[in-house]
Amino acid sequence: MTIGTIFCSKCGSQNSSDAQFCSICGAPLADALPVSNRLAGPDATLVAPPQAQYLQAGNPAVLSPVGAPKAYGGFWIRFVAAIIDGIIVQAVVTPVVFAVGLMVGVAGAIATTGRGPGIIAIWIGAVFGLFASWLYEAAMESSSKQATLGKMVLGMKVTDLQGNRISFARATARHFCKYISAMIMFIGYIMAGFTDRKQALHDMIAGTLVRRG
Numbered sequence: 001m002t003i004g005t006i007f008c009s010k011c012g013s014q015n016s017s018d019a020q021f022c023s024i025c026g027a028p029l030a031d032a033l034p035v036s037n038r039l040a041g042p043d044a045t046l047v048a049p050p051q052a053q054y055l056q057a058g059n060p061a062v063l064s065p066v067g068a069p070k071a072y073g074g075f076w077i078r079f080v081a082a083i084i085d086g087i088i089v090q091a092v093v094t095p096v097v098f099a100v101g102l103m104v105g106v107a108g109a110i111a112t113t114g115r116g117p118g119i120i121a122i123w124i125g126a127v128f129g130l131f132a133s134w135l136y137e138a139a140m141e142s143s144s145k146q147a148t149l150g151k152m153v154l155g156m157k158v159t160d161l162q163g164n165r166i167s168f169a170r171a172t173a174r175h176f177c178k179y180i181s182a183m184i185m186f187i188g189y190i191m192a193g194f195t196d197r198k199q200a201l202h203d204m205i206a207g208t209l210v211r212r213g
Helices: 050-056 075-111 116-141 149-153 168-183 187-193 201-206
Strands: 005-007 014-016 156-160 208-212
Touching: 075 116, 075 149, 075 156, 075 187, 116 168, 149 156, 156 168, 168 187, 168 201, 187 201, 201 208
Parallel strands: none
Antiparallel strands: 005 014, 156 208
Protein backbone atom coordinates (compact mmCIF):
# COMPACT_ATOMS: atom_id res chain seq x y z
CA MET A 1 0.00 0.00 0.00
CA THR A 2 1.33 3.48 -0.88
CA ILE A 3 0.62 6.99 0.28
CA GLY A 4 -2.19 8.54 -1.74
CA THR A 5 -4.75 5.73 -1.44
CA ILE A 6 -8.36 6.61 -0.65
CA PHE A 7 -11.46 4.53 -0.03
CA CYS A 8 -14.69 4.94 -1.97
CA SER A 9 -17.45 6.14 0.38
CA LYS A 10 -20.00 4.09 -1.58
CA CYS A 11 -18.48 0.61 -1.90
CA GLY A 12 -15.35 0.88 0.27
CA SER A 13 -12.90 -0.14 -2.46
CA GLN A 14 -9.39 1.32 -2.60
CA ASN A 15 -8.51 3.86 -5.30
CA SER A 16 -5.61 6.10 -6.22
CA SER A 17 -5.91 9.56 -4.69
CA ASP A 18 -5.79 11.20 -8.14
CA ALA A 19 -8.79 9.24 -9.50
CA GLN A 20 -12.04 11.13 -9.96
CA PHE A 21 -14.31 8.07 -9.95
CA CYS A 22 -14.22 4.69 -8.21
CA SER A 23 -12.73 1.99 -10.46
CA ILE A 24 -15.17 -0.60 -9.06
CA CYS A 25 -18.58 1.07 -8.72
CA GLY A 26 -18.05 4.27 -10.70
CA ALA A 27 -19.11 6.59 -7.87
CA PRO A 28 -17.49 10.07 -7.69
CA LEU A 29 -14.57 10.19 -5.24
CA ALA A 30 -15.14 13.79 -4.14
CA ASP A 31 -16.44 12.48 -0.80
CA ALA A 32 -14.06 9.54 -0.59
CA LEU A 33 -13.10 8.35 2.88
CA PRO A 34 -9.45 9.03 3.79
CA VAL A 35 -7.22 6.26 5.07
CA SER A 36 -6.87 6.03 8.84
CA ASN A 37 -3.08 5.62 8.87
CA ARG A 38 -0.27 6.68 6.55
CA LEU A 39 2.72 4.50 5.95
CA ALA A 40 5.55 5.39 8.27
CA GLY A 41 7.78 2.42 7.54
CA PRO A 42 7.89 -1.11 6.11
CA ASP A 43 5.94 -2.54 9.06
CA ALA A 44 3.19 0.10 9.14
CA THR A 45 -0.38 -1.01 8.58
CA LEU A 46 -3.21 0.69 6.79
CA VAL A 47 -6.57 0.70 8.54
CA ALA A 48 -9.64 1.01 6.35
CA PRO A 49 -12.58 3.17 7.39
CA PRO A 50 -15.49 1.39 9.14
CA GLN A 51 -17.52 1.06 5.94
CA ALA A 52 -14.60 -0.51 4.06
CA GLN A 53 -13.95 -2.93 6.94
CA TYR A 54 -17.63 -3.86 6.87
CA LEU A 55 -17.42 -4.73 3.19
CA GLN A 56 -14.09 -6.54 3.46
CA ALA A 57 -15.63 -8.80 6.12
CA GLY A 58 -17.94 -10.25 3.45
CA ASN A 59 -21.04 -8.19 4.23
CA PRO A 60 -23.33 -6.90 1.46
CA ALA A 61 -22.45 -3.63 -0.20
CA VAL A 62 -24.13 -0.49 1.05
CA LEU A 63 -26.93 0.55 -1.27
CA SER A 64 -26.88 3.93 -3.01
CA PRO A 65 -29.35 6.56 -1.78
CA VAL A 66 -32.74 6.50 -3.45
CA GLY A 67 -32.78 8.81 -6.45
CA ALA A 68 -28.97 8.90 -6.86
CA PRO A 69 -27.92 9.65 -10.46
CA LYS A 70 -26.79 6.78 -12.65
CA ALA A 71 -23.04 6.52 -12.97
CA TYR A 72 -22.89 5.42 -16.62
CA GLY A 73 -24.57 6.31 -19.89
CA GLY A 74 -26.57 3.38 -21.26
CA PHE A 75 -27.56 2.48 -24.81
CA TRP A 76 -30.57 4.75 -25.37
CA ILE A 77 -29.17 7.97 -23.99
CA ARG A 78 -26.01 7.42 -26.02
CA PHE A 79 -28.16 6.71 -29.08
CA VAL A 80 -29.88 10.08 -28.68
CA ALA A 81 -26.50 11.78 -28.23
CA ALA A 82 -25.27 10.12 -31.45
CA ILE A 83 -28.27 11.50 -33.34
CA ILE A 84 -27.52 15.01 -32.08
CA ASP A 85 -23.86 14.65 -33.05
CA GLY A 86 -24.81 13.30 -36.46
CA ILE A 87 -26.99 16.33 -37.15
CA ILE A 88 -24.19 18.68 -36.08
CA VAL A 89 -21.57 16.97 -38.24
CA GLN A 90 -23.88 16.84 -41.27
CA ALA A 91 -24.70 20.52 -40.87
CA VAL A 92 -21.02 21.21 -41.53
CA VAL A 93 -20.27 18.42 -44.00
CA THR A 94 -23.26 18.76 -46.34
CA PRO A 95 -22.57 22.34 -47.59
CA VAL A 96 -18.89 21.54 -48.14
CA VAL A 97 -19.65 18.30 -50.00
CA PHE A 98 -22.25 20.06 -52.13
CA ALA A 99 -19.79 22.81 -53.07
CA VAL A 100 -17.01 20.34 -53.91
CA GLY A 101 -19.37 18.11 -55.88
CA LEU A 102 -20.64 21.09 -57.85
CA MET A 103 -17.13 22.21 -58.74
CA VAL A 104 -16.04 18.71 -59.76
CA GLY A 105 -19.22 18.20 -61.77
CA VAL A 106 -18.84 21.48 -63.67
CA ALA A 107 -15.16 20.85 -64.34
CA GLY A 108 -15.91 17.32 -65.52
CA ALA A 109 -18.73 18.45 -67.78
CA ILE A 110 -16.41 20.94 -69.47
CA ALA A 111 -13.44 18.57 -69.82
CA THR A 112 -15.10 15.24 -70.61
CA THR A 113 -18.29 13.21 -70.56
CA GLY A 114 -19.35 10.11 -68.66
CA ARG A 115 -19.85 9.23 -65.00
CA GLY A 116 -16.27 9.81 -63.89
CA PRO A 117 -16.76 13.27 -62.34
CA GLY A 118 -19.83 12.12 -60.42
CA ILE A 119 -18.00 9.14 -58.95
CA ILE A 120 -15.09 11.36 -57.96
CA ALA A 121 -17.47 13.79 -56.23
CA ILE A 122 -19.08 10.93 -54.26
CA TRP A 123 -15.69 9.67 -53.10
CA ILE A 124 -14.57 13.14 -52.05
CA GLY A 125 -17.78 13.60 -50.08
CA ALA A 126 -17.45 10.23 -48.33
CA VAL A 127 -13.81 10.79 -47.36
CA PHE A 128 -14.52 14.29 -46.09
CA GLY A 129 -17.49 13.03 -44.07
CA LEU A 130 -15.40 10.31 -42.40
CA PHE A 131 -12.58 12.77 -41.68
CA ALA A 132 -14.94 15.35 -40.16
CA SER A 133 -16.67 12.78 -37.96
CA TRP A 134 -13.34 11.47 -36.64
CA LEU A 135 -11.85 14.89 -35.97
CA TYR A 136 -15.03 16.13 -34.26
CA GLU A 137 -15.31 13.15 -31.88
CA ALA A 138 -11.62 12.74 -31.10
CA ALA A 139 -11.02 16.45 -30.52
CA MET A 140 -14.10 16.97 -28.35
CA GLU A 141 -13.77 13.81 -26.24
CA SER A 142 -10.09 14.48 -25.52
CA SER A 143 -10.72 18.15 -24.71
CA SER A 144 -11.37 19.60 -21.26
CA LYS A 145 -15.11 19.04 -21.89
CA GLN A 146 -14.50 15.29 -22.37
CA ALA A 147 -17.59 15.00 -24.54
CA THR A 148 -19.10 15.75 -27.92
CA LEU A 149 -21.87 18.35 -28.03
CA GLY A 150 -24.49 15.60 -28.02
CA LYS A 151 -23.04 14.03 -24.88
CA MET A 152 -22.67 17.44 -23.23
CA VAL A 153 -26.37 18.20 -23.77
CA LEU A 154 -27.29 14.93 -22.04
CA GLY A 155 -24.76 15.27 -19.21
CA MET A 156 -22.23 12.61 -20.21
CA LYS A 157 -18.44 12.47 -20.36
CA VAL A 158 -15.95 10.01 -21.84
CA THR A 159 -13.20 8.93 -19.42
CA ASP A 160 -10.63 6.20 -19.02
CA LEU A 161 -11.29 3.36 -16.57
CA GLN A 162 -10.08 5.49 -13.64
CA GLY A 163 -12.34 8.41 -14.50
CA ASN A 164 -9.63 10.59 -16.02
CA ARG A 165 -9.56 12.58 -19.25
CA ILE A 166 -8.49 10.56 -22.28
CA SER A 167 -5.84 11.50 -24.82
CA PHE A 168 -6.47 12.39 -28.46
CA ALA A 169 -4.87 9.08 -29.47
CA ARG A 170 -7.24 7.05 -27.27
CA ALA A 171 -10.22 9.08 -28.47
CA THR A 172 -9.11 8.32 -32.04
CA ALA A 173 -8.86 4.60 -31.26
CA ARG A 174 -12.32 4.67 -29.67
CA HIS A 175 -13.78 6.35 -32.75
CA PHE A 176 -12.39 3.88 -35.27
CA CYS A 177 -13.26 0.90 -33.04
CA LYS A 178 -16.87 1.96 -33.56
CA TYR A 179 -16.59 0.53 -37.07
CA ILE A 180 -15.97 -2.87 -35.48
CA SER A 181 -19.04 -2.40 -33.29
CA ALA A 182 -21.07 -1.58 -36.40
CA MET A 183 -19.72 -4.36 -38.62
CA ILE A 184 -21.05 -7.12 -36.35
CA MET A 185 -24.66 -6.08 -36.96
CA PHE A 186 -24.33 -3.24 -34.43
CA ILE A 187 -24.07 -5.75 -31.60
CA GLY A 188 -21.03 -3.84 -30.34
CA TYR A 189 -23.26 -0.82 -29.74
CA ILE A 190 -26.09 -2.86 -28.20
CA MET A 191 -23.65 -4.23 -25.61
CA ALA A 192 -23.81 -0.83 -23.88
CA GLY A 193 -27.27 -1.78 -22.65
CA PHE A 194 -26.19 -4.99 -20.95
CA THR A 195 -22.61 -4.74 -19.67
CA ASP A 196 -21.94 -3.87 -16.01
CA ARG A 197 -20.49 -0.45 -16.67
CA LYS A 198 -22.53 0.19 -19.84
CA GLN A 199 -19.52 -0.30 -22.07
CA ALA A 200 -19.99 -0.81 -25.79
CA LEU A 201 -17.48 -3.01 -27.60
CA HIS A 202 -15.45 0.02 -28.72
CA ASP A 203 -15.29 1.19 -25.09
CA MET A 204 -13.90 -2.18 -24.02
CA ILE A 205 -11.27 -2.15 -26.76
CA ALA A 206 -10.21 1.45 -26.12
CA GLY A 207 -10.44 1.18 -22.31
CA THR A 208 -13.02 3.94 -21.90
CA LEU A 209 -16.25 4.64 -20.03
CA VAL A 210 -19.16 6.97 -20.69
CA ARG A 211 -20.20 8.51 -17.37
CA ARG A 212 -23.24 10.51 -16.39
CA GLY A 213 -23.47 13.30 -13.88
